[in-house]
Amino acid sequence: MPDILKKQRAKSEYDLRVWCAASSTGEEPWTLAMLIREALGSEVSRWHAGLLATDISTRALNTAYRGAYGQDEVDQLPPEMRRKWFRPRGDGLLEVVPELRSDLLFRRLNLVKEFKFKKPFHIIFIRNVMIYFDQQTKEDLARRLAQWVVPGGYLYIGHSESFGRNSTEWESLQPAVYRRKV
Numbered sequence: 001m002p003d004i005l006k007k008q009r010a011k012s013e014y015d016l017r018v019w020c021a022a023s024s025t026g027e028e029p030w031t032l033a034m035l036i037r038e039a040l041g042s043e044v045s046r047w048h049a050g051l052l053a054t055d056i057s058t059r060a061l062n063t064a065y066r067g068a069y070g071q072d073e074v075d076q077l078p079p080e081m082r083r084k085w086f087r088p089r090g091d092g093l094l095e096v097v098p099e100l101r102s103d104l105l106f107r108r109l110n111l112v113k114e115f116k117f118k119k120p121f122h123i124i125f126i127r128n129v130m131i132y133f134d135q136q137t138k139e140d141l142a143r144r145l146a147q148w149v150v151p152g153g154y155l156y157i158g159h160s161e162s163f164g165r166n167s168t169e170w171e172s173l174q175p176a177v178y179r180r181k182v
Helices: 002-010 027-046 058-066 079-085 135-147
Strands: 015-020 048-055 086-088 094-096 104-108 121-126 149-157 170-174 177-180
Touching (some): 002 015, 002 121, 002 149, 015 027, 027 048, 027 079, 027 104, 048 058, 058 104, 121 135
Parallel strands (some): 015 048, 121 149
Antiparallel strands (some): 086 094, 170 177
C-alpha cells in the first residue's frame, strides 16, 4: 500500500480502490479497511478510499455486513486495533465502529462468471478461494483479474495457491504477491 499511496500522491490523485474478492464472513475486508485508514492517517478525509468486499455466499456476506464478532475472533488483532476499531455491542459481540462502515461496500459475486466494474482497482485480495478451482479456471481468473487492476497494481492470493508461472499479465514478487505488468 505505501507504494501505491506514494504514486497516487505524486499524481495528486487521492483515490485508492481495493477489492477483497472472496470476503467470506468479513474478517479480512474489515481488517483491510482498518489498515487503509491507518495508512492514510490524518489524510483520510482527503482520500476517496474504499473497499469492495464480494463473495458468492449471501449468508457469509450477511455476517460480513453486520461486522460483529466474538471476542476470540477479535483477539487475533493487535490490542491497539481492537480498542480503536471495535465497540462492545451488549450481546457479547464486538462490532466495528460506525466510521469504518462507510469504507466498505458488500456485494455478491461469482468469480467464475464475467464481472465488470466502473474503474480498475489498485489492489485485489483473493486469498484462499482459488484452491477450489481447476488450473484452467485459475488461469482464466488471473487474466480477468488483470483487466481490473491498474498497471503496477497488486494481487494477493493465498500461500497455498498459484495460477501458473506462465502468466503474461502478472509478475511474481514473492510467494502469494503479484504485480500487474506495466
